[in-house]
Amino acid sequence: xxxxxxxxxxxxxxxxxxxxxxxxxxxxxxxxxxxxxxxxxxxxxxxxxxxxxxxxxxxxxxxxxxxxxxxxxxxxxxxxxxxxxxxxxxxxxxxxxxxxxxxxxxxxxxxxxxxxxxxxxxxxxxxxxxxxxxxxxxxxxxxxxxxxxxxxxxxxxxxxxxxxxxxxxxxxxxxxxxxxxxxxxxxxxxxxxxxxxxxxxxxxxxxxxxxxxxxxxxxxxxxxxxxxxxxxxxxxxxxxxxxxxxxxxxxxxxxxxxxxxxxxxxxxxxxxxxxxxxxxxxxxxxxxxxxxxxxxxxxxxxxx
Amino acid sequence: xxxxxxxxxxxxxxxxxxxxxxxxxxxxxxxxxxxxxxxxxxxxxxxxxxxxxxxxxxxxxxxxxxxxxxxxxxxxxxxxxxxxxxxxxxxxxxxxxxxxxxxxxxxxxxxxxxxxxxxxxxxxxxxxxxxxxxxxxxxxxxxxxxxxxxxxxxxxxxxxxxxxxxxxxxxxxxxxxxxxxxxxxxxxxxxxxxxxxxxxxxxxxxxxxxxxxxxxxxxxxxxxxxxxxxxxxxxxxxxxxxxxxxxxxxxxxxxxxxxxxxxxxxxxxxxxxxxxxxxxxxxxxxxxxxxxxxxxxxxxxxxxxxxxxxxxxxxxxxxxxxxxxxxxxxxxxxxxxxxxxxxxxxxxxxxxxxxxxxxxxxxxxxxxxxxxxxxxxxxxxxxxxxxxxxxxxxxxxxxxxxxxxxxxxxxxxxxxxxxxxxxxxxxxxxxxxxxxxxxxxxxxxxxxxxxxxxxxxxxxxxxxxxxxxxxxxxxxxxxxxxxxxxxxxxxxxxxxxxxxxxxxxxxxxxxxxxxxxxxxxxxxxxxxxxxxxxxxxxx
Numbered sequence: 015x016x017x018x019x020x021x022x023x024x025x026x027x028x029x030x031x032x033x034x035x036x037x038x039x040x041x042x043x044x045x046x047x048x049x050x051x052x053x054x055x056x057x058x059x060x061x062x063x064x065x066x067x068x069x070x071x072x073x074x075x076x077x078x079x080x081x082x083x084x085x086x087x088x089x090x091x092x093x094x095x096x097x098x099x100x101x102x103x104x105x106x107x108x109x110x111x112x113x114x115x116x117x118x119x120x121x122x123x124x125x126x127x128x129x130x131x132x133x134x135x136x137x138x139x140x141x142x143x144x145x146x147x148x149x150x151x152x153x154x155x156x157x158x159x160x161x162x163x164x165x166x167x168x169x170x171x172x173x174x175x176x177x178x179x180x181x182x183x184x185x186x187x188x189x190x191x192x193x194x195x196x197x198x199x200x201x202x203x204x205x206x207x208x209x210x211x212x213x214x215x216x217x218x219x220x221x222x223x224x225x226x227x228x229x230x231x232x233x234x235x236x237x238x239x240x241x242x243x244x245x246x247x248x249x250x251x252x253x254x255x256x257x258x259x260x261x262x263x264x265x266x267x268x269x270x271x272x273x274x275x276x277x278x279x280x281x282x283x284x285x286x287x288x289x290x291x292x293x294x295x296x297x298x299x300x301x302x303x304x305x306x307x308x309x310x311x312x313x314x315x316x317x318x
Numbered sequence: 319x320x321x322x323x324x325x326x327x328x329x330x331x332x333x334x335x336x337x338x339x340x341x342x343x344x345x346x347x348x349x350x351x352x353x354x355x356x357x358x359x360x361x362x363x364x365x366x367x368x369x370x371x372x373x374x375x376x377x378x379x380x381x382x383x384x385x386x387x388x389x390x391x392x393x394x395x396x397x398x399x400x401x402x403x404x405x406x407x408x409x410x411x412x413x414x415x416x417x418x419x420x421x422x423x424x425x426x427x428x429x430x431x432x433x434x435x436x437x438x439x440x441x442x443x444x445x446x447x448x449x450x451x452x453x454x455x456x457x458x459x460x461x462x463x464x465x466x467x468x469x470x471x472x473x474x475x476x477x478x479x480x481x482x483x484x485x486x487x488x489x490x491x492x493x494x495x496x497x498x499x500x501x502x503x504x505x506x507x508x509x510x511x512x513x514x515x516x517x518x519x520x521x522x523x524x525x526x527x528x529x530x531x532x533x534x535x536x537x538x539x540x541x542x543x544x545x546x547x548x549x550x551x552x553x554x555x556x557x558x559x560x561x562x563x564x565x566x567x568x569x570x571x572x573x574x575x576x577x578x579x580x581x582x583x584x585x586x587x588x589x590x591x592x593x594x595x596x597x598x599x600x601x602x603x604x605x606x607x608x609x610x611x612x613x614x615x616x617x618x619x620x621x622x623x624x625x626x627x628x629x630x631x632x633x634x635x636x637x638x639x640x641x642x643x644x645x646x647x648x649x650x651x652x653x654x655x656x657x658x659x660x661x662x663x664x665x666x667x668x669x670x671x672x673x674x675x676x677x678x679x680x681x682x683x684x685x686x687x688x689x690x691x692x693x694x695x696x697x698x699x700x701x702x703x704x705x706x707x708x709x710x711x712x713x714x715x716x717x718x719x720x721x722x723x724x725x726x727x728x729x730x731x732x733x734x735x736x737x738x739x740x741x742x743x744x745x746x747x748x749x750x751x752x753x754x755x756x757x758x759x760x761x762x763x764x765x766x767x768x769x770x771x772x773x774x775x776x777x778x779x780x781x782x783x784x785x786x787x788x789x790x791x792x793x794x795x796x797x798x799x800x801x802x803x804x805x806x807x808x809x810x811x812x813x814x815x816x817x818x819x820x821x822x823x824x825x826x827x828x829x830x831x832x833x834x835x836x837x838x839x840x841x842x843x844x845x846x847x848x849x850x851x852x853x854x855x856x857x
Contacts, residue, residue, distance in 0.1 A: 113808065190649035190691040193670050202652030205661040207790060239651040240690035265647040265692025271762035274801040276690040278794040279657040283801060292804040305766040306809040 018047075019179045020067040022054035023098070024088060026081040027108045027148065028074025032099035033057050035165035036071075039172055046172065049179055066091045069178050071171075075101040075108045075302065076149045080142035089155040094178055097151040098171070100164040104261045105302025107164070109148040112301055112308035113293065116144045147308045159184050163245050164259035164299060170244065188264050191238035191256055192228075195247040199228045202280070209282045217254060229255040230280055235295060240266065240273040259299045268304040270296025319410075321446060322350035322375035323439065324366055326357045326382025328417045335421035337432045341381075344436060349375050357382060363397055370401060377410035377446035381439050384736045385413040385753075392589040408637050409449040409698045414442040415736070419751050422739035423830070430717060430747040437714055441707045441752070448703035450695075453638040455676065459534030459629045460552035461485065466568065468495055468520075470505060470611070471602035472557030474618025476512050482626060485517045487549055489540055491564050493523035501611045521547065529571035530660070530678045533598025534634035537677075553625045556582050556594075557602040557618070566784075570659070573680045574599055575729060575787050592621040595787070597634075600625045639681025640696055645671045647693035654685035654694060659789040682788035683759030687798075699755055704764050707752055712771030716748035720774035720840035724751045724833050725760055729787045731779025734821050734829030745830040746837050749777075757781065758791030762802050765816060769806070774840045775815045777833055782820045792820070815840065 025033060033056070039046065052058065053065045064084075070092035076082055089095055100106040111119050125133040151157055161174045161184070174184040192199070201210045211233035217223060220232070229236035229250070237258035238250070245260050258269050266272040273296050277283040297304055323345050327333040338353060345351045350373035354362045357380065370378060378401055380388075388394040402408055416435045424431040462485040465472045476486045490496075498505045512518050527539040527546065536554060540547045556572065558564050558581075565581055574594040577583040582601045585593045592600040600621040605613045628634065640662075648671045654663040655672070662678035663685055665671070672693070674685075686694040686701070695701055711723060726732040732753050738745070754760055757780040768776050778795065786792040796818065803813035819832050 188646045189693075190647070190651055192649040192651035194649070199652050201656070203655050203665055205655055205658050205663070207659065210656075239649075239653055243649060263647055263691040263693075265644060266690065267692075267763045267767075270805060271766055271802070272690045272692070274762045274798050274805070275687045276651075276653045276657075277801070278797040279684075279688060279790075280653065283797075292801065293808045296805070305763060305770055306805070306811075309810045 018049055018051040019069060020053050020065070021050045021069045021071070021175070022064060022067040022088065022092065023052065023057070023071040024054070024064075024073070024084060025056055026072065026074030026085065026102070026151075027077035028099065028101050028106075030056075030073070031165040032073040032102075032163075032171075035099075035163075035168050036171050038168040042168075042172060046175060050175060064088060064091050068093050069175070070095045071098045072096065072102050072151050073098045075105045076145065076151060076154050077108060077111075078142040078144050082145070082154055085151060085154050094158045095151075095155065096174060096178070097157045097160045099166055100162050100259045100261065100299045102151045103160045103162040103303075104300040105148050105150045105307075106259075106299050109150075109300075109302035109307075110293065110298070112147050114309065116146050120144060148302055150302055153302075160186060162186075162242065162260045167244075167246055167248070187242065187244040189243050190263055191241050191243045191245070191247060191250075191260070194243040194245075195228075195238055195250045195256070197228045197250060198226050199231065201231045202228060207279070210280055212282065214281050214283060223253055225253045233281065235277075235281065235283070237269065237273060237295070239276055240269045240296075257298055258296075261300050261303070268297075269300050270304060319377055319447065320349035320373070320375045321377045321379065321443060322352070322370055322373055323348050323379050323381060323443075324357060324370075325351070325353045325416075326380070327353065327355050328382050328421070329356045332382060332416050332421045335425050335428060335431050336416060336435045337428060340432060341435060341439070345439070349373055354382075357397060358387075358394075366397065367400055367404065370406070371404055376406065377412075378406055379412050379414055379439060379442040379446060381414035381416050381435075381442065383413075384415045384418040386418075386733060386736055388413070390585050390590070407451045408454075409452040410446045412442040412445040412449075414438045415751075418736040418739040422742075423744050424747050425744070427747060434714065434747050434750070437710055437750070440710045444706040444710060445698075445703050448700050448706060450641055450697045450700065452697045455636045455638060456633045457532070457534045457636065458632065459634055460536075460550050461629075462487065462549070462551045463553050463555060463625070464489060464536065464538055464549070464551040465555045465557060466490075466526075467557040467559060467561065467564075468492075468522075469557045469559040469602070469614070470498055470501070471559075471614040471618040471621070472555060473505070473508055473512055474615050475555040475557065475600075475602065475621045476518065477508055477515075478619060478622030479626070480512065480515045480517055482622070483517075484552075484629075485519070486512075486515075487519050487521060487538075487540075487551065488512070489521045489524050489526070491524060491561070491567075495520075495522070504611060526568060526571060528661075529568075530675075532636050532677055533596065533628060535677070536598065552598065552629045554599045555602065555621050555625065556599060557621075558582065558604070560604050569784075570789055572596070572599060573660075573787060574601065576785050577603075580784060592617060592624050597628055598625070636676075638676045638679075639698065640674050640676070640679045640685070640694070641700070643672050643674065644693040644695075645669070647691045648672050648689075649691060651690065653688050653690055657688040657794070658685050680788060682756040682791055683754075684756065684788065684791055684794060687759060687761045688794075696755070696759070699759060701761070704752075704754075704761070705767060708764060708768050708771055708773075711750040711752060712768070712773060714748065714750060716746070718841075719746045719748045720837045720844060721772060722749045722833060722837045722840065723768045723773045723776045724749050725776065725778045726751055726753050726829075727757050727780055727791070728753055728755050730781040730785070730821050731829050734779065734827075738827050738830035741827060743827050743830055745834040749830070749833045749837055756788045756791035757786065757795035758788055760795055760798070762798050762805075765799075765802050766805065769811060769815065774844065775817065775836055777836050778816075778818045779829055779832075780818055780820050812843075
């Protein structure tokens with residue numbers, strides 16, 4: 015066996031799902047281990063000090079002081095740093111807390127939850143301080159490449175590892191999801207001023223969803239048009255609309271605004287859930303990388 | 319890129335209100351900075367051409383008069399056309415409106431006016447820097463004319479073109495020729511001459527199914543009980559008279575403005591009495607004054623004169639407005655196809671990417687905004703330009719008052735704000751204008767960006783219902799704005815900071831009045847919030 019490339023992985027504010035995606039490579043992982051050596055990973059080792067490695071994978075968003083420190087350590091000790099998964103790339107679901115004050119988040123979690131009795135916010139110095147805003151990895155350190163997805167496809171992780179080992183940068187696809195999704199589009203291809211449907215539905219409201227037909231043409235809000243391809247359209251194959259976990263395409267500044275732009279001629283989005291939950295639909299995974307990445311506070315100079 | 323800046327004193331109007339020598343100094347780094355007394359005067363114009371030629375610049379910013387002075391007056395484009403002949407691409411010529419939108423409305427505030435003028439010049443510089451070289455297509459014009467409406471004026475025009483050897487298609491939705499009473503006696507022979515002419519084809523009881531193309535080369539699909547007919551014409555005479563219903567139907571095909579009552583409008587009733595924003599289409603406006611006969615006859619003749627001047631050229635130049643589709647981004651979702659009211663977008667079935675038909679595209683930019691991946695752009699109004707313009711204008715530090723970004727549609731509000739300046743009305747310098755080709759070109763991303771860059775409010779001026787020259791730009795704008803307000807609310811920003819109002823294309827001071835009022839309201843709320851009496855989320 016030749017010299018293997020050293021790899022470290024870690025997770026910050028995350029669910030661990032991206033590491034599970036790595037494990038989902040199953041037997042292929044064994045082949046990968048012939049060319050790479052995992053020196054540090056919360057999955058399999060309990061090493062305290064981060065070793066010097068060629069490639070580092072970081073899962074999760076940066077949400078507390080500890081994350082910042084660990085991330086900086088990772089950056090210093092690695093040649094290439096990969097933001098693994100949607101939270102690391104765009105802030106992800108965890109980033110939704112940016113719409114609240116950090117203090118309110120703590121109070122809600124430790125005091126106000128319905129099952130809590132006489133709770134109090136932990137104040138020990140041992141507990142890392144919650145950052146005011148959740149940030150994607152690239153807002154803290156330089157990132158060499160992104161592997162988005164919630165979680166990324168195991169094959170995407172594998173391809174990223176293989177190309178980095180061969181000294182090349184993994185190349186992300188750049189188009190939106192529609193061509194990859196492959197559902198049939200008819201109404202979308204007819205220049206017509208009327209909306210495609212009269213109302214917009216949540217998938218659960220429909221008795222039948224045609225698995226071959228574009229979701230938008232069935233009156234279901236699908237974020238596919240404003241979302242980067244490359245995920246294999248997993249959700250759509252499972253007959254569920256895209257929720258946008260792959261983030262915006264490189265041509266867009268943000269997903270939410272771009273979807274609003276597109277919907278003007280497609281669906282009566284003004285009177286539906288988009289309106290009631292504009293963040294949950296348009297910014298579910300990418301709020302921390304949107305033009306307004308957080309709540310604007312009333313006192314000047316306090317945001318940022 | 320070597321850029322030249324041509325500053326016009328506008329006969330003293332600008333030099334009175336703005337420190338022009340200071341401005342000229344500020345741009346000393348450019349390849350050419352020249353100050354002229356009035357660039358519309360023959361000698362000065364000649365000097366400008368000579369200066370541009372000698373300096374070898376590839377882009378020119380004309381700072382002084384409103385771009386409307388060039389586009390909406392007789393031979394106003396002479397200066398620009400010559401620059402193009404000298405090899406400067408049409409997308410590399412930009413205007414900074416220092417007269418109508420700075421000097422006139424901010425008289426007596428020389429310091430602030432100068433600061434604002436500099437920002438407007440910076441925006442124009444950004445425009446020539448960000449715009450891509452526009453492609454030019456040349457067509458040999460068809461020797462045929464479409465006359466819409468067999469009204470008196472339409473028949474006069476038809477006869478004029480028949481005499482000149484053109485084939486004339488006369489189309490009317492009425493199934494019988496109109497009665498010309500009370501002028502039957504005067505006009506009967508004319509009607510017969512047209513009817514009997516071998517090069518005249520009448521198509522009565524007809525509906526226009528489709529119409530596209532550009533000056534010199536239009537394609538028309540007409541249907542009546544004889545069947546569907548496809549014709550190719552070089553120019554169009556629109557002589558609908560009072561037919562409101564037909565006007566509404568044709569508005570979906572003809573890319574020309576309508577007047578306050580919703581009838582097709584000419585560029586300027588005094589200096590360009592039949593010309594429209596489409597060079598190949600002339601309008602004979604309806605008329606209710608005394609001596610209707612003489613009016614219709616002269617307008618008919620004028621239309622022939624005006625259109626023949628254009629069509630007699632061996633070649634007609636066309637500027638392709640939309641730039642190429644970025645195929646690396648396009649996933650063929652079809653949003654552009656669904657959005658475009660002119661049916662200019664299609665999905666190429668083999669290559670699975672969107673393609674634009676330049677003969678159908680009007681350059682409104684609605685597809686650019688709608689494209690959820692950013693695969694589209696306008697050559698003359700690119701995305702990068704708007705972001706830079708918002709950034710530049712956001713740098714203004716007003717002495718007092720609230721910062722308002724005033725987005726002006728070229729079809730309505732831009733003229734409105736010019737009119738305000740010309741009529742002596744003033745408004746705060748902190749109202750910063752930015753022209754957009756259409757309300758449909760206003761991307762939700764720009765609105766968010768504007769607050770992000772420190773604007774207190776964004777005010778959008780849009781065409782009145784049913785008056786958008788791009789048919790749906792104003793409707794789509796409203797739909798997007800309704801959702802954007804939700805985004806603002808979600809971030810704790812007062813949604814009242816985004817306002818839209820509609821304005822008629824023609825002269826009205828409502829544009830600046832609304833803006834000034836809005837700025838005043840924003841200022842009040844801002845001050846109250848400092849005292850803790852109102853909620854104000856700062857950007």
